[in-house]
Amino acid sequence: GNYPLKSNSDGFYGHWVIDLMKRGMKIVMIDPKVTWLSTRAEEHLRVRPGTDAALALGMLNVIINEELYDKEFVEKWTYGFEQLKERVQEYPVDKVAEITWVPAEKIRRAAHILAESKPATMQWGLAVDMTKESLPASQAIAALFQITGNVDVPGGIIAPPEILNYAGGWGTELISDEQKSKRIGLDKYSLLQFGFQIAHPDTLIDTLETGKPYKLHGAWIQTSNPISCMSADPQRTYKALNSLDFIACVDLFMPPTIMALADVVLPAATYPERNGIRVGDGCQRGEVINKVTQIGECKSDMQINLELGKRFNPEAWPWDNVEEMFSHMLEQTGMTFNELQEKAPAYLPFTYRRYEKGLLRSDGEVGFNTATGKIELYSSFYEMAGLDPLPYFEEPSPGPGSTPELMDEYPLVLTTGARTWSMFHSEHRQVKRMRALRPDPIIEVNPKTLEKLGIENGDWVWVENQRGRAKRRVVATPVIDPRMCCCDHGWWFPEADPENLFDVFDLNINNLVPWIPGKSGFGSNYKTMLVKLYKVEDGE
Incomplete structure (x- = not known):
């Protein structure tokens, strides 16, 4: 689901792969296309788009049934292995080969390479997220590395240290319980109640069209160009957004979304015209953007947000400038923005096998930060949300297998x-x-x-x-x-x-x-x- 030489996603630099290959690292490439990397891989699995979950479950079938997994790690640190073992029996390799277009012998070979390589890690990407049943697909892929013991060890999969834990956003404490309960999609998708602080995008389109459960009146569009880029069915999206009374946009240029919909456009500064911070996703590091020039009257996205926030709620936005705001965001690192400018890139101290030392849980107990204290191959979190707690594959529809x-x-x-x-x-x-x-x-x-x-x-x-x-x-x-x-x-x-x-x-x-x-x-x-x-x- 990722070609790192081009995408460089989440702070992961593609040249790192080449550097490690020069030092002897072997790769298995899972990609529908033949690429420069795939021609240098031990195995290239040319998976049919949308069938990554089936491929992972087929490899799990091999690793579990041939007892290639890390028995000690599975016994001590995982929950639900027997249920996972039962589930993968539904995905024999020959069946998976038919689904994925990957020959059965290649699936078995890749499973053996993974199980017999210590350590092993993975780089995945957006292609996994952009399939309809992306969560069970991700769960199946992660399980491959979990049952082989490649977790929180040098060269394996790590729970990355965070400079800023921003996945759930900020400011929810400023919203009343009554207002929180109005979040669109909350009644349809229970996962939105467990840390995902967003309105549900698909349901939002329905709300714009129907006015139910309530009418929306305005939109703020920043660092986004939905009509040209990420929105499904862009003509439907255009008509839905056009029903709003007011739309404000922030951008460097005037792309189609602005030309079609904006009532007010605020010009944003380019990188050389602003200060900024970047902590990356995954294994975070502190990085800065340093302002070197000012052209015209444009302001940075951060300055625009700060000034708007001070008008909406001055107590929630107490900073006099963006540098003070950045320093507040960095407070847990012990550095100010100016200090980070001098030090960047800054990495947090890191240690391995933190689950053995009580460093992954807020209560200081050993284990993982889950309800069971173990890696949940059978997810109690998904079960609580009314979802299948085990990974599975669902044929994309339309698709060769479904239609x-x-x-x-x-x-x-x-x-x-x-x-x-x-x-x-x-x-x-x-x-x-x-x-x-x-x-x-x-x-x-x-x-x-x-x-x-x-x-x-x-x-x-x-x-x-x-x-x-x-x-x-x-x-x-x-x-x-x-x-x-x-x-x-x-x-x-x-x-x-x-x-x-x-x-x-x-x-x-x-x-x-x-x-x-x-x-x-x-x-x-x-x-x-x-x-x-x-x-x-x-x-x-």
Whole structure:
């Protein structure tokens, strides 16, 4: 679910992988595409998009049934192993091979490599999150490293030290219980009651359209371009947001979302025009952004938020400037913002096997920070939320396994959102140097597939399913399985007519994506759908 040389997600630098390979590290690559890294892997598992959970459960089947797991660690530090063992019997390797397109011998080989490698770690990414049943998929993948004892050891999976614990956001203590109870989606998805301090996005769209359970009147859009980038069904999203009385946006540029919807636009500062902090996700480190210039009257996102916060609730925003605010956020590190500027990058002290020393739990007891004090292969947390406590695989729908009747009309599996070297999400289309590296939105297709369709390299095509279509320029490449195709996302043409919203509704691949979450309320099938390709006609 991640190609680290391009994506560098969550503070994880892709060159670290190369550095470790030079020092002898072996890799197993799980990726539908052939890549530079996959050609250097011990095994390359070319998994069908959306079937990572099945692959992980098949590997668990091998490791458990052949008793390759770390028996001592499982016995002492995990909960629910017998239930997991029973569940994985539903995923024999031959069945998993049929589901995932990965040959059975490769699945067995990869399972043995993992179980016999000490230590072993993983780098996963957004592709796992962007399938409908992403939580059980993540649970299955994590279990591979948990039952092999690769947890909180040098070279293994760690519970990272945090400079700032910001996953749940800040400021909930300022909201009354009555106001908290009005959070949209709280009645439908129980996980929202356990630390996830958000309104549910899919339910939010329903609320905008219906006015139930109450009418919404305004939106604040900052560091986001929903119509061009992350929103499913962007035309539905546009109509829903357009029902609001007032929308304010903060951005560097005027992308389609602003042109379509904004009543007020606040210009944001670029990196050289502001101070900032960055702690990263995962294994956090303290980093800073240092202001070097000021052009015009724009302000940083942080300055805008501080000034607005002081108007809404001065007591909650007591700082005189953003540097004071940053220092408050860093308080638990013992450093001020100015001190971090001198020291960055700053890493917290770290030790391993903290579960043996009482360093993972607030009560100081040994074990893990769970209800059972153990790694929960059978999740009591999910069970409490009314969800399946064990990992499972659900066939993406539509998909070859769930809707075979659609395969004649929509014969290709499409995966979207592949990262590029020069652009990030919907950014950089108007930066000439970056755009020169990727002038057009593309779709990668195997030459054998193109020959069958009568399409040639460089042709403009429509990518279409039963929900919508989007334009792409074809790139013929053998690195793609003939049964699938792969395209980038976040496209709009800054050079096109702003009155036509820069052609975003012709180019946005999310025209093909519905607002349908997984059972937990999280996840959606952005990364796997069935499509057909046909040429764009003159004048289209």
